[in-house]
Amino acid sequence: MDQLFAAPRDAPKTYSFAGKPNERLMYCIPHRVTTGQARDVxxxxxxxxxxxxxxxxxxxxxxATQEAFPCPSKK
Structure with a gap:
């Protein structure tokens, strides 16, 4: 079941590699967050x-991830 949480956890990294690094991400899960912690959120x-x-x-x-891990606002 943890595999279900690994892909969305890594989605912001994939999005930025897709050539849209300056677009606002929906959420920013810190690298130290494990798949199990993402599941818990x-x-x-x-x-x-x-x-x-x-x-x-x-x-x-x-x-859930927007609430728990909002991206820092760009100034």
């Missing part, structure tokens, strides 16, 4: 927002 978000359980997992993951 997802589960905690579902517990805190039970109404989101009927939404697609990808959208819930984005919401």
């Amino acid at each position: 997802f589960v905690h978000y579902l517990q805190a927002h039970p109404g989101s359980r009927h939404h697609p997992a990808s959208g819930v993951f984005i919401n």
Whole structure:
């Protein structure tokens, strides 16, 4: 199951390698965060927002990671 959390965790790195490094990322998970910790953030978000359980997992993951790991604002 942890593989489900590895790809979205690495998505910002992939996005920046896709030639869009200056675009605003949706979330910024620190490199030190493990796949298990990303899973825990997802589960905690579902517990805190039970109404989101009927939404697609990808959208819930984005919401959870945006809340837990917002990107620093560019000035």
